[in-house]
Amino acid sequence: MPPLASGVTTTTRYRPARRVLAALALAAATGCFPLPSEPAPGGMTGVTVNTDGHLTLVAAWCEQPPDGVVIYRRVNGEHVEQADLTAPPLTGSTVSLDLEHIPPGWSLTSGDLDFARGRKYTGSAYNSKTHVRMYDVVFTTESKKRVRPGQVIITEYGEQDGETGHDVLVSTAEFTARAPHFC
Template sequence: MALGGVLAAGVLGCTPQVNGEAGISVDEAGRLLLVFAWCGRGPSSAVVYHDRQSGSAPDEIRDARYEGPEMKGRSGTIRLDAPSGGWTATIGPPKLTPAITYTAVGGNGDASTATGSISFEAGDAAKLKPGKVLVQRYDQKQQVVAEVIPMEQFQRSARWPATCT
């Protein structure tokens, strides 16, 4: 899914190949997780940002940046408030404000690949249960729509032929 490719270009530096998807979920304690599924190289960085209107153009505000060892396998998670497993927040972790739309995207250090992105608000975590993932898809009218899917479906989603080259 190329939904996050344009967003990833601005956040990660250049135009990376989109090799996966991003979503949000919660753990058993209800803490927000960034979730990624990919083909090929796994993410070694992730960014959470929001746009603030400044004059005639939006200003991109980086709320968090996470760095860690390249994720192995085909899917992984980062706890937004307390990353672990060698991952650290080099900016943040973010203090999410209601009514602000945040965007998250995963990538790697050389900006050659990135996941798609996920846009979310602070209140979206309350709508989720462990094992469910909020993602965004294009509908038949090419409009972006939010959808909650099982984690297993999300993990398989990055393996479709257009993503796995």
């Protein structure tokens, strides 16, 4: 390649920019910083049962309340949207959503709440305006047999857990206390 008037070839001239781009790509690939398309963390989501014995999603947040809940199912190793629900205006720092009977004020935006026995689902509350998503929970229809009112199942992930993590049973008070650690 012929040198420019300054005597520098174009490959030499752009080498620092290439190094910066390579460093940014490496950081993104290794998870050293969140990409703009990833939601920011803002609390946590769990499952419990309400006093009627219905499977209930619960969320605790740190700043802005969620304005929706999304539930995914696993199909051939991929997450496929099962349901997206819009929340009524929320206040406070926690909410519960009956997954067997949609409560007044909530609306089903897409999908359905017809959960198949034995299938794993991932649920999370989110705020669409701030791009904040609460830490998710993995559950099945059988989850309600392992919890009672006043207890919440959360999902924790370890090195050997894979993509679905493992269930941890905590009290409602501990669930609320843990939420700020996920903000």
